[in-house]
């Protein structure tokens with residue numbers, strides 16, 4: 001009997017104890033829990049680029065306590081469109097609610113460009129602790145296509161070629177690499193919708209190897225992504241005239257052989273030519289004009305031999321007339337060099353932008369200053385016989401993206417986007 005009584009007394013107490021304990025076990029974490037659920041999104045990388053279908057897997061757990069485990073996971077696309085999430089059938093983690101099943105975002109249903117996904121996981125605690133992840137991603141189902149006009153590309157030694165790079169979408173930057181050099185390409189402004197075009201001006205060295213050369217085109221789109229494609233250009237031989245054995249006076253021979261002076265001058269000249277490669281706008285208009293009157297005494301590229309033993313191509317066009325004959329700017333631009341050079345005499349270099357420069361050498365008088373803007377046909381100086389010459393003449397030079405080319409070609413070709421240039 002005694003035993004029974006004590007058991008009767010004990011049993012309710014035990015039950016109260018169990019209930020309170022159980023309640024405490026469940027409710028204190030419920031009340032006190034302040035930890036966020038753990039949230040991870042797999043299959044999608046923040047700032048990533050996607051096409052087709054994206055398999056997204058939301059990994060959400062709340063490992064703190066059974067009573068405060070995961071309650072709800074929601075996801076929204078582009079801030080407002082809820083994504084229907086189904087619960088995973090089985091989930092081994094004992095302390096959490098079932099997180100959502102992996103799901104698919106079909107990017108074909110989305111516009112091209114930036115999108116966002118926001119995932120929110122809430123736990124069951126009184127605080128409703130939340131964790132959220134927001135990713136932005138880029139949809140690009142249209143592969144950026146690049147092609148060239150003309151196609152195939154043919155260039156010739158000592159000449160300039162314009163290659164138009166057509167892209168399937170608007171791009172922010174187009175670069176090219178050819179003959180081991182980098183070239184900037186500049187957008188072509190068109191009146192009609194003819195696509196997105198950038199122009200590459202290629203200057204071909206007089207001694208460039210003939211045959212097939214790769215042109216790497218690197219395009220950067222508006223989302224700052226780059227696409228590279230390699231094209232090929234065929235370099236053809238130019239039959240430059242051979243001729244002239246030039247006898248320099250012993251004094252001039254000495255001048256020609258003074259390599260340190262030549263190096264110094266060349267450094268000044270190339271520094272000026274580089275200015276054009278940094279000038280994005282096209283400063284010239286239409287065709288170039290021949291900058292002076294007179295007889296054409298030595299064409300561009302002519303292979304000459306000097307009594308110093310030097311054999312080389314003539315990298316300019318010589319026009320001979322009397323000292324004092326007016327010299328005009330071949331086209332509009334900015335003066336980047338005015339100097340008295342060792343070999344080239346009194347020299348003016350004009351930057352026409354987009355990698356194009358012209359030079360005017362052996363002048364007797366210079367009428368412009370560095371930084372001056374000149375118009376096509378504006379008088380810049382007078383013909384002379386300064387520097388290493390055998391008589392008064394203008395040595396008219398042209399440099400396109402770091403390579404000396406025939407300036408005369410520019411007097412009947414304008415390299416704009418027209419049927420002549422694209423070779424239709």
Ligand SMILES: [Zn+2]
Pocket residue numbers: 298314316317318394395396
């Ligand atoms: Zn010359």
